[in-house]
Amino acid sequence: MQRIHFETEHNLFRDAFRAFLGKEVLPHQDAWEEAGVVDRGVWLKAGEQGFLLPWADEAYGGAGLKDFRYEQIMCEELARINEPGFMIPLHSALCGPYIAEYGNAEQKARFLPGIIRGETILAVAMTEPSAGSDLAGMRSTAVDKGDHWLLNGSKVFISNGLLADLVIVAAKTDPSNPHAMGLFLVERGMPGFERGRNLKKLGMKSQDTAELFFNDVRVPKENLLGDAKGGFYYLMNMLAQERLTNACGAVAGAEAALQATLDYVRERKAFGRPVAHFQNTRFKLAEMRTQIDVAQVFTDRCVMDHNQKKLSPEVAAEAKLFTTELLGKVVDEGVQLHGGWGYMWEYPICRMYANARIQRIFAGTSEIMKEIISRGMKL
Ligand SMILES: Cc1cc2nc3c(=O)[nH]c(=O)nc-3n(C[C@H](O)[C@H](O)[C@H](O)COP(=O)(O)OP(=O)(O)OC[C@H]3O[C@@H](n4cnc5c(N)ncnc54)[C@H](O)[C@@H]3O)c2cc1C
The missing domain is CATH 1.20.140.10 (Butyryl-CoA Dehydrogenase, subunit A, domain 3)
Incomplete structure (x- = not known):
């Protein structure tokens, strides 16, 4: 059936993205599947060609294309070649928007350029071993220590879990209110932030789905996204x-x-x-x-x-x-x-x-x- 909502510029974008996948992804799919993770280099190449967060403002290095049809095209083309591990949609349409929507000016300036270039790979960590559908049941906590938040807990099934350089972590911030949650920007290398296994799965073999552990991680105050209870x-x-x-x-x-x-x-x-x-x-x-x-x-x-x-x-x-x-x-x-x-x-x-x-x-x-x-x- 003829689709009617794409214009010439979308078709050109699709051609360019399809060519990119043909050159930079298709030849590596078997190797990535074997490794259980995609090569970091492909993220940089995608960034170079403007395929990461094309909707982001030009001030940060984006193309300012605030039109979800571009994200749709990337989802479609990745599905067409059946590539489950190189999760551009997770990075571009799921995680990136949290920072653009709820981040302050300083956070956007600090993180968005690297995210758009593919240097900073993103993940979002909500699910815990005992809480998935019922997010209010999560046990991870972040306690206000004045000049920082003290983060403790563990997450499971986190996509991009091994590759991620910046993880948006949900944690409870008020023991008396199960819905009071903050979203914390946890960076690679923060002491107490550890990664677990690359989980063996039925499918999505090239995707690094992992466990994450947070043991007394001192998250700087400036790494809280938005309101501490609004997560x-x-x-x-x-x-x-x-x-x-x-x-x-x-x-x-x-x-x-x-x-x-x-x-x-x-x-x-x-x-x-x-x-x-x-x-x-x-x-x-x-x-x-x-x-x-x-x-x-x-x-x-x-x-x-x-x-x-x-x-x-x-x-x-x-x-x-x-x-x-x-x-x-x-x-x-x-x-x-x-x-x-x-x-x-x-x-x-x-x-x-x-x-x-x-x-x-x-x-x-x-x-x-x-x-x-x-x-x-x-x-
Ligand atoms: C490969 C993979 C990648 C993932 N990536 C991420 C990620 O990047 N970040 C992240 O945070 N999470 C991620 N997840 C977690 C995923 O979102 C959860 O697994 C999902 O939300 C279900 O939660 P659960 O596994 O705890 O199942 P449960 O919530 O325990 O559900 C078990 C069963 O109970 C049913 N059930 C639960 N509540 C109800 C209800 N109220 N009414 C009727 N039935 C109900 C469910 O439908 C299901 O059939 C990923 C999971 C996988 C497997």
Whole structure:
């Protein structure tokens, strides 16, 4: 289906980003997967070419492109080549905006230029071993010690956990109020900030998802983002954009899985004819085509609404719920239509299947999306 919300400049940006991925990412994917982490150098190259935080003000080195379609294009192109480890969207559309939105002038001037150049890789650390969906249940604390905050606690499942130079860490700041939370900018090398294992996962093999530990970390006062008790609100506020990012990648991932499956069933023969010719195959593919087209139109509309600051948390949750569930269905049926070869890592559909599973869990599970949507229905 023809998409109508991209203009010439977006198409040029897509061509440039696709060429960048072809040169700097595709040749390294197997090695990164083996290493469990992408090469730091690719972040610098992405920065050089203006692909990190293109929305940021020119004063900091950004391009001032305040248009979420550019972020959407990067999510789509990364999904198209099935690269889960080089998380530009996490850096550019999730973490960077916290600093731009809630940072003060000094923090923006100090951090944004390095972030835009790819020298300072970002992560956000909310989840703890005993608190994921229920963020108010987190146990990490930051105590006001006058000239600094004393941070203690641990985080788990943190994307970019090993590579990150600057981690936005959520911690409780008032024992009497479970929603009083601060966001602290914890820098590589701060004494007491330790990294744990690169966690072994079902998919996303090139992504360094890690545990982080904070033992009496003295975080300078100037590294607190915004209000010391406002972190919970900041997190909730930013999650709509995060979920839209997931939706953009999920529809593109579903499209990539459909294309990989189409290629396969046209070639593969059974009972003397291509698998594509069986009615079951054609019907399954027709269902996928229809659902992806519908999901794409909805997602594109959400992107345009977000550009106008009109995307509600409920609709962002609908987008994440629908597209990530669809992605799960498409990759599953894609594997089925590949037969045994679909279970082999050497086939893209196998990796897509493994990578897709997390989409229904992180950035809020499907169940939490349903809670948000139903809350909006005032049930
Ligand atoms: C690969 C990966 C990368 C990640 N990256 C990051 C990151 O960079 N930063 C970060 O902070 N976190 C990250 N996460 C954490 C992720 O966001 C959480 O795993 C997710 O929010 C779910 O939390 P949980 O794992 O504690 O599950 P739980 O909250 O324990 O949920 C377990 C089950 O209970 C269900 N459930 C929970 N509450 C309700 C409810 N109210 N109603 C109905 N059902 C409910 C859930 O839907 C789920 O099915 C990552 C996780 C993974 C696996």
